[in-house]
Amino acid sequence: MKIALLVTPFSDENLALAAQVGVEEIVATWPGLDPAILDGNRRRVEAHGMKLGVIERYVPTLDFIHGTENCRQQTENFKTLLRNMGEAEVPVLCYSWMPNDDWQRTRLDLPDRGGALVTEFDIRNPDKAINATGFNFSPTDPTPASKLWENLERFLNEVIPVAEDAGVRLAMHPDDPPMAEAFGQQRIMHTPEAFERMVKMVDSPANGICLCQGSFASSAAEYDIPALIRRLAPHIVFAHFRDVTGAVPHFQETFHDLGKTDMAACIRAYQDCCSNIPIRPDHVPTLHGESNKHPGYHMMGRLWAVGYMRGLLDASTSAKQG
Numbered sequence: 001m002k003i004a005l006l007v008t009p010f011s012d013e014n015l016a017l018a019a020q021v022g023v024e025e026i027v028a029t030w031p032g033l034d035p036a037i038l039d040g041n042r043r044r045v046e047a048h049g050m051k052l053g054v055i056e057r058y059v060p061t062l063d064f065i066h067g068t069e070n071c072r073q074q075t076e077n078f079k080t081l082l083r084n085m086g087e088a089e090v091p092v093l094c095y096s097w098m099p100n101d102d103w104q105r106t107r108l109d110l111p112d113r114g115g116a117l118v119t120e121f122d123i124r125n126p127d128k129a130i131n132a133t134g135f136n137f138s139p140t141d142p143t144p145a146s147k148l149w150e151n152l153e154r155f156l157n158e159v160i161p162v163a164e165d166a167g168v169r170l171a172m173h174p175d176d177p178p179m180a181e182a183f184g185q186q187r188i189m190h191t192p193e194a195f196e197r198m199v200k201m202v203d204s205p206a207n208g209i210c211l212c213q214g215s216f217a218s219s220a221a222e223y224d225i226p227a228l229i230r231r232l233a234p235h236i237v238f239a240h241f242r243d244v245t246g247a248v249p250h251f252q253e254t255f256h257d258l259g260k261t262d263m264a265a266c267i268r269a270y271q272d273c274c275s276n277i278p279i280r281p282d283h284v285p286t287l288h289g290e291s292n293k294h295p296g297y298h299m300m301g302r303l304w305a306v307g308y309m310r311g312l313l314d315a316s317t318s319a320k321q322g
Helices: 012-020 035-047 062-066 071-088 145-166 192-201 213-217 225-235 263-273 299-321
Strands: 002-006 025-028 051-055 092-096 107-111 117-122 169-173 207-212 236-241 243-247 250-254 278-281
Touching (some): 012 035, 035 051, 062 071, 225 263, 278 299
Parallel strands (some): 092 169, 207 236
């Protein structure tokens, strides 16, 4: 298992900090379609002794999710990104089928331990819903779940051969919050069964899963997360390591050591079943002195989380060897 980190902003200072705490792979956001930008990012990461392993966040998807008139062009752009990643030897592309564009919360500054700030979702406050890209999303013409599935199957049949040729594996992220419908829009990628259906649509190692622990942990179904990791392990190519308290319809994110999931058991499950994947801390609290301009994505909490993960990994490895 390779500890990865999404560094925001993507600066040499933050890359140096990541290297210093033992990060092996860097996760970068959508680089656009210019291969020179992606290659430049790869070289910057390698200059700090790490590998650029994953692209995720801000990848344009809404047109092919909903099947709009721009669907064809956006799909072609996605293929171009895959080819560019193949040329730059970046092996994983994380994306989602969230029809509301990104994860949604109703509060971004809830005080947690010591006054650290975390995000909250409470369905009783729909007028406060905001997604991670910073705007309210209220569809005027919602796409039904049946159409979302139809669009997904068409998309996978078209892009998976390109991913295979490029040597890139796709990692589908679950809906967050994990609900069958949110704010008037149906959603389809929020259960283990949905992911098993997805990977059967196109049977390929390139058609994989991003196991986001926090998304599944916040489900009203109250999944056993270590068991879920083992169940989906053959298809997991990337993982997000985070935790929550509560569940839909009301939950909040928290420090990795304060949530309801047995995080040590999760690490053991990854080591047993999918030990070669990159795994990164996700959605961390904003700590004292940080602006909270980008909730969940500031550096101090991420550095703390890397240390926590390394401690769990060392303990698990020692137990296996002992």
